[in-house]
Amino acid sequence: MIVIGGGATGLGIALDAATRGYDTLLLERGDFAQATSSRSTKLLHGGVRYLRQGNLKLVRGALRERTRVLANAPHLASVQSFILPTYRRGESLYYGFGLALYERLAGRASLGSSRRLDVAETRRELPTLRADGLRGGVRYYDGQFDDARLALCLAQSAWDHGATLANYCAVVGLLRAGTPGTPVRGVMARDGETGAEHEIPARVVINASGVFCDAVRRLADPGVAAWVAPSQGAHLVLERRFLPGRHALMVPKTDDGRVLFIIPWQGRLLVGTTDVAVENAAAEPRAQPAEIEFLLEHAGRFLQDAPRREDVLSVFAGLRPLVRTGGGRSTAALARDHLLREESGLVSITGGKWTTYREMAEQTVDLAARVAQLPGRPCRTADLPLHGATSDPVPAALRAYGSDAAAVQSLAQTRPAWAAPLHPRLPYVGAEVEWAARHDMARSVQDVLARRTRALLLDARASIEAAPKVAALLAAALGRDAAWQAREVEAFTGFARSYLACESGEAS
C-alpha cells in the first residue's frame, strides 16, 4: 500500500496497514505534519459545538477515540478541565444540561462529570476572569495533546511495525495498470532533496493529502468535482499570566456563533480559533489581521487584563479539510465528518478530526485491502501503545519523548553544547536537535523549531533568535557546511516572521 500524505490521517493509515502486516510506504512532500496536523487547537474532543448541530453519532465516536489516544499515547496527551462562564439568566442550566449530555454520550469513556459552579467558585477557579455580570459557570473535561509530536510518534510507531516512511518526497503523478482508464497501481514520486524521480508500483494507492485531496484526485482524473471546502482557523499564543491556574476557558458563543477556547498548553495559552472560508489551499496559510483582531477582542471581553497585539508570542493558522455538502453554507456549518471513497483504484480519505484519525485509518485500510484484493486482516490499533508510551516517570521537560527521554537525557550529558539551552525563553536543549536529526528525520531548522520542538508556537521571536544555534547543531548532525547553515537561517527567519503578530498587518 502506498499512502500519500504524512499528516494525522496518512500516518494513522500507515500505522494501521503496517500493524496488519501489509507492506506499506508513506510519502510526504514536506515534513510530517507540516500542514494542518501541526496547526490544530490540540484538543482530543467530541466537539461540544457538534452537539448543538445535533450530530450525536460524530460526538460519541470522537469521545471514544479521545480515550484511546489518552491511553495509547500517555506521554503526549492528558486530561484538561474547562470552565464555561455564564453571564445570562438560564445559561448555566442550558449549558449545564448540554455538557452533562456530552459526558453521558462518552459513557465509560467519560473523563469526569461536568458540574455547575456558582459565582464564587467560578471566580476562585478563574481568578483573572472578568467578573462584572458573572452568574456562574459550568466545568467539564476533554483531552489535550501535542499534535506535531503525536504525528511523529505515529510515524515512529509505523516504522517500528515495518512501514517505510519518507518526508520531503512528493507524489507528482499516478501510474496506471495499463492504458488510461485502468486502475491506479502506483505513483511517480520526486525526492525533494535530490530531484530524482521514482516510479513505485503498489497494489493500492491511498490519498490522505488533507486539503490537497482534490489536487491528488485530479492526477488520476482531471475532471473530478471538488470534495474539499478549505476553512482557515487561526490561533494566538499568550503568556500564562492572562489565565493562570489549571483550567481552560471556553467561550460558548462568539460574534459569529462559534466556540472559542483559551487553553493552557506547554506553559503558554492558546487562544482560538477562527473559521474563514478560503478559495485555494495555500501550503503556508497566514493568519489575517482581522482574525488576530477577532481573537484579541474576544479574549479581552473575558480576561481582566485584555491582551494586546504586542502581547502575542506567536500566531499560527491552519486549513480544515471540510467536506463540501453543497448549498453554499458557511464553512462553520459544515460537519467535521470524513469522506472515504474509491475512484479508479485510488482510495481517497479527507475531512474528519485529529481525534478520530485512528478510526478513519481503520476504515480506510479495510477499504484499501478490498480494492487491492489483499487478504482481509483485523485492525490492531485500538489498544496499541504508540512509540514511547510508558507508565514510568519521565522528567517534565522531556515528557514528549516518553520512554526515549532517558536516551535524550544521556545524549545531553555527553557534550556541553548538547546540555545548553537553545534559548533562555525556550524549554529545549541542544541534544534535542541532535536527537531530531538522528531519530526523528528532521532535515531543516524549521523541522526542529516548528515540529520536533514547538519553539515556534511557544515564542516566535525567541525561535528566530535560536535559529543560528539550531542550524549549527543540525549542520554538525547532518554533515552540512556553513553555506547551508546561512541558507537555513535565512529561510527559517523569513518563514517565522509570519508567526509574529506585530508583522501581520497594522498594530492595534
Ligand SMILES: Cc1cc2nc3c(=O)[nH]c(=O)nc-3n(C[C@H](O)[C@H](O)[C@H](O)COP(=O)(O)OP(=O)(O)OC[C@H]3O[C@@H](n4cnc5c(N)ncnc54)[C@H](O)[C@@H]3O)c2cc1C
Ligand atoms: C484551526 C484548526 C483547529 C483544529 N483543531 C482540532 C482539534 O482541536 N482537535 C481535532 O481533533 N482536530 C482539530 N482540527 C482538525 C485536524 O487538525 C485535521 O482534521 C487533521 O490534522 C487533518 O489531517 P490530514 O492528515 O488529513 O491533513 P494534513 O495534516 O494537511 O496532511 C496532509 C499532508 O499531505 C501532504 N501532501 C499533499 N499533497 C501531497 C503530494 N502530492 N505528495 C505527498 N504529500 C502530499 C501535505 O504536505 C500534508 O502534510 C483542527 C483543524 C484546524 C485547521
